[in-house]
Amino acid sequence: MMDGESPSSAARGVIEAMAASLRGAGETLAAQGFIAEAQAELRKAAALAPDDPTIRAGLARLALTAGVRLEASGSDRGAENCYRQSYGLSQASDEATAALTALLRRRSEVLALQGDAEGAGFAAAQARLLHPGDAELLPVALRRAARAILSAESALASLSGYVLALADNPDNRHLARALADGLCDHAQPMIFAARQDEAVGLLREARRLTPDSARADRLLAMALYQTAVGHYNFRRLAEAEAAAWEALSLAPDFSEAAQLIDLCARHSSRRVPVVADSAATEAAGTLSGLLQIQDVSACSLVRKGGQRDGGYVMADFRLEGTVAYSLGIGNDVSWDLDMASAGCTVFQYDHTIERLPAEHANFRWFRLGIAAGRGEDPLMRTLDEAIVENGHQDRDDMVLKIDIEGYEWNLLAEMSPETLGRFTQIVGEFHDMPTMIVDPDKARRMLAALEKLDRQFALIHMHANNWASAAIVGGITLPSHLELTFLRRDRHSFSRTTRKFPGEFDHACIPGLPEYALNPFS
Secondary structure (H helix, E strand, O other): OOOOOOHHHHHHHHHHHHHHHHHHHHHHHHHOOOHHHHHHHHHHHHHHOOOOHHHHHHHHHHHHHHHHHHHHOOOHHHHHHHHHHHHHHOOOOHHHHHHHHHHHHHHHHHHHHOOOHHHHHHHHHHHHHOOOOOOOOOOHHHHHHHHHOOOOOOHHHHHHHHHHHHHHOOOOHHHHHHHHHHHHHHHHHHHOOOOHHHHHHHHHHHHHHOOOOHHHHHHHHHHHHHHHHHHHHOOOHHHHHHHHHHHHHHOOOOHHHHHHHHHHHHOOOOOOOEEOOHHHHHHHHHHHHHOOOEEEOOOOEEEEOOOOOOOEEEEOOOOOOOEEEEEOOOOOOHHHHHHHHOOOEEEEEOOOOOOOOOOOOOEEEEOOEEOOOOOOOOOEEOHHHHHHHOOOOOOOOEEEEEOOOOOHHHHHHHOOHHHHOOEEEEEEEEOOHHHHHOOHHHHHHHHHHHHHHHHHEEEEEEEEOOOOOEEEEOOEEEEOOEEEEEEEHHHOOEEEOOOOOOOOOOOOOOOOOOOOOOHHHO
16 A cells, blocks of 8 residues: 555555456457356446446447347347346437337337237337327327227236326426336236246336336346346356346345355356466467468358257268268267268267267267377277278268367377378367467467368368357457368368358357357458
């Protein structure tokens, strides 16, 4: 502590530095497309510096982006919550207002077509409330739908009446208070009835109308906590953490939310650490250069294998009637089955299983492992040995699939150019990139393998396994496991891609978990 500096000012300095660090991490994550993870970091920053306008603005932008994504995926309730969050944080920005208005108008139209006059009217009335004084905003039919239910004896009819009255008298605080109380009454039973999304939307509006309402704060905190629990149960840890932090900011004594935050912090899945080590940063820069994706001319893409982990996007080039090597089987032969069904003979190697999970006349399974060197293990072979044993040493038209849980780096680093040249296409899951990149010896081995591939093959597709973790090293996002597709250069022309990833042929390895955006590599 400096002379003359009080303990309180020193503590404030530490808090401000921590908040700035968290805000920087959030901004980095947002730039890399990790919206949920960025929200979690900025929520932590907001807990330390709740009045920081930069943090509020960042959260507002992220909420709007998250809303757009949710709306595109068909989750209108989730999108509404995000738009309302952005609307509140940004003092009703034009973008948030427009997005929320359009969503409510569309909901009103859909409900009206379905014959739900009360629901249509309530949605229309809420859209009207976003534009006080503009009575002509909504189509005539929707304005009539909103007013037509005012005489009905129902909770929604009553709320619609208050909403429309407040839209015509936006400065009436008694109406605002009455509407906020009504929204709280309507939302409270939803919290424990698996309708948290609806409850959160109503309670965000109640808080906007009456920012000093302890009841709205407490109910919204509870709804957010229940939302966070659901995210945690599905291992959406970043979303769980962000919701729990917001709940704790609304109710600082909410011990269950604090405990959930601690559980998220202790869980390794889907954490995104930021690494700034100079050697790792340099290696990550080299790695990024080797992971530049190319488009291949006069050749389309296809997916071979299942819709989850085990399926790969490939070039539709000589995939019929050839020889395929499949290294690493486990409990998934979906890729092998697709290749076998196309007339390929599939030579399968895995010493860790007792039998294949499915059979095909074109399968040739060996209970052997493929490694960089044979050593003393009788269950191991080198790929060269396997190729010779199978009589394929004169072929140059084969396909190779690798999923051997991290041993691919040594295998490829030691493989000769002649052996690589026997394959027209190589696909596989490449493991543990953040772990490898921060260890100098492992990083050299990984880069040597990719540089050897790069001399003969072009990378034409990339997809991240969304169950695995990720790290940001030197500003570059490195998901732990990447599914990569390489096509031999000597028979094709290539150009830098403009595609976005994940792409049209990709599917989440774990449905329900967000996908990693890999656009910075493209």
